[in-house]
Amino acid sequence: MQGNQQTVSSRQLIALMILFEFGTAIVVHIGLASNHATWLSVLLAIPGALLLYSVYRYLYQQYPELIVSAYIRKIVGPILAWPISLFILAYFIYNASRNLREAGDLLIASAYDETPLFIINATMALVMIYVLGKGIEVICRLAQVYVYVIIILGIIGLLAVFFSGEVELSNIFPINGGSWRNVVKMAYPSILLFPFGELFAFSTVLPHLKDKKKAGKTGTIAILFSGFVLSLTQAVQLLVLGDSIYIRSTFSLLTMISVVNIANFLQRLDAIVMLSLIICVFFKMSLYSYAVMAIWGDLFRINTLAKLAAPVGIVVLFMSIFSAWSFPEHVSEGRTSSMLMLFIVTVALPLLLLLVHLAKKTFKQGGRP
Numbered sequence: 355m356q357g358n359q360q361t362v363s364s365r366q367l368i369a370l371m372i373l374f375e376f377g378t379a380i381v382v383h384i385g386l387a388s389n390h391a392t393w394l395s396v397l398l399a400i401p402g403a404l405l406l407y408s409v410y411r412y413l414y415q416q417y418p419e420l421i422v423s424a425y426i427r428k429i430v431g432p433i434l435a436w437p438i439s440l441f442i443l444a445y446f447i448y449n450a451s452r453n454l455r456e457a458g459d460l461l462i463a464s465a466y467d468e469t470p471l472f473i474i475n476a477t478m479a480l481v482m483i484y485v486l487g488k489g490i491e492v493i494c495r496l497a498q499v500y501v502y503v504i505i506i507l508g509i510i511g512l513l514a515v516f517f518s519g520e521v522e523l524s525n526i527f528p529i530n531g532g533s534w535r536n537v538v539k540m541a542y543p544s545i546l547l548f549p550f551g552e553l554f555a556f557s558t559v560l561p562h563l564k565d566k567k568k569a570g571k572t573g574t575i576a577i578l579f580s581g582f583v584l585s586l587t588q589a590v591q592l593l594v595l596g597d598s599i600y601i602r603s604t605f606s607l608l609t610m611i612s613v614v615n616i617a618n619f620l621q622r623l624d625a626i627v628m629l630s631l632i633i634c635v636f637f638k639m640s641l642y643s644y645a646v647m648a649i650w651g652d653l654f655r656i657n658t659l660a661k662l663a664a665p666v667g668i669v670v671l672f673m674s675i676f677s678a679w680s681f682p683e684h685v686s687e688g689r690t691s692s693m694l695m696l697f698i699v700t701v702a703l704p705l706l707l708l709l710v711h712l713a714k715k716t717f718k719q720g721g722r723p
Contacts, residue, residue, distance in 0.1 A: 362559070364568040366494035369501040370637060371556065371576030376504065377638035378456045379549040379584055381607045381631045390531030390597050393589035395540035400581040402542060403550035407573045409704045410553065414560045414569055416711060422557035423649045429711050436653070438703070443649045445699045446555060447666065450642035451673035452688065454478060457635040458674065459681045460605055464624050475674050478632070482640050483667035487660045490562055490644055493637070500633050508583070511611060511626045512590065518614045521593045531597075543701075547693060549584075550577060551700035555641055558648040604681070643670055 362370075384392060417425035423439035430438070458475045466474060485493055515521065530537050553573065560569055587607065592600050594610045603609040608627045647662040656662065678684035 360489050360491035360562055361564045362491055362494040362562050363564055364572045366498045367556075367559065367563060367572050368576050370494050370497035370559075370641065371553065371573065372501055372580050373497050373504065373634050373637040374552070374555075374641050375549050375576065375580035376584070376630075376634040377549060377552075378453055378631070378635055380587055380634055381460060381605055381627060382456060383606065384545055384549065384584060384588060389536055389540060389601065390592065391529065391537045392540060392545075393585045393592065394530065395537050395545050396581055396585040396588060398538060398541040399545040399550060400577060402546045403553075403577050403581065404574060406546065406551060406701065406704075407553055407577060408570070409708055410557055411570045411573060413704065413707060413711070414557060415566070418566050419561055421561055421648050421652055422554075423652045426707065429707050429714070439649055439653055442699055442703070443646055443653075445695050446642045446645045446649070447669060448673065448677070448695070449552070449692075450639040450646070450670045451677055452684070452692065453635050453639040453642070454670060454674040455677065455681075455684055457631055457639075459684070460608065460631055461628060463605065464608055464628055472675055475671055478636065478639075479667050479671040479674075482636065482643060482670075483663045485640060486643055486647065486663035486667065489660070490559060493640055493644065497637055500637070504630055504633055507626050507630050508587075511623065514614050514616065514623055515590060515594060515610065518616050520613055520615075521590075522596065523593065525593050525596045526589065543697060544693070547696045547700060550581070551696060553577070554700040554704060555645045558645040559641070604685075639670065643667065 384396060389395075413422075413425060417428060420428070422442065423435065426438055427435040429435075454475050457478065458471050461474050462469065462471060485496065553576075556573075563569055563572070591606045591610045594613065595603065595606065599609065600606055605627075608624060611623045611627050614623050643663075643666050644659075646666050647659045650656065650662055650666070651659045678687055
């Protein structure tokens with residue numbers, strides 16, 4: 355297969371994982387909800403994220419040359435593997451469309467209110483199709499470049515916010531928002547699932563890693579870095595906007611950056627947020643779409659994955675338009691059906707595969723003379 359001929363370095367994979375984790379989580383409410391101590395909940399979710407990723411890493415290390423649909427066949431057999439793999443494929447393509455929809459809605463809300471949603475989404479989808487046709491290696495190389503762009507934009511935005519004088523330290527108190535129970539409830543399962551659990555999509559990319567032994571270190575670094583940055587982002591938004599506006603705002607990062615005004619000269623830095631979102635969402639939906647292509651190619655024995663780029667991109671585009679008639683409906687969908695699917699695919703299924711694999715391994719060892 356085309357994908358098997360391509361390899362990625364650990365640095366490229368870390369960059370892609372970081373951009374993937376940022377995705378829409380850096381702009382919309384992380385965990386698809388928000389409260390006073392969201393920043394603290396993100397930090398509390400990191401240990402769980404590392405534990406969950408260790409499950410993904412273990413399954414990968416048992417079958418280092420196989421993507422998720424292939425090692426599912428090895429673990430549960432071809433009869434059960436087919437419907438399970440198709441369910442994962444459907445979930446990945448649905449999530450890619452959700453990311454595209456959120457990017458389109460933000461761009462319309464911030465600057466392109468006269469532009470149809472279809473035109474905005476189609477533009478991003480066409481670029482994605484072109485890059486997907488080049489393969490996972492090109493996507494990872496691009497990620498290695500753009501992760502620095504995101505870091506630079508983040509530093510510029512952070513400095514602008516602090517120098518604007520809009521930061522109010524009292525907004526962050528009480529630290530836990532008055533309830534440690536709510537802090538933990540927000541971390542588990544909401545933030546654990548979104549965005550950390552979504553790293554399960556990399557089960558289609560890890561077989562391309564040059565140094566197989568670095569899979570664990572790569573994921574750990576990406577989770578720690580993205581987790582701390584997301585926590586910092588949420589904390590700064592709370593410091594600037596205050597509890598009430600922060601919780602009620604649909605795009606809280608955009609709302610925060612819009613209040614920046616340094617000496618009536620430097621203001622309207624919305625472009626920083628929009629550019630960050632476009633970059634992060636592009637890589638996230640591209641990775642999800644690549645995962646769909648990889649599973650599709652594996653199930654139907656398609657040797658050239660590039661042939662699948664256009665069909666997958668078109669499906670993602672139209673699903674992003676017709677999956678919800680409005681953004682509030684889109685968000686409501688995410689809090690119910692999407693989170694349930696996320697739990698099944700990223701937590702329940704990997705744990706079940708792990709248990710079945712360990713049981714088979716124990717049975718084989720016990721049966722040896």
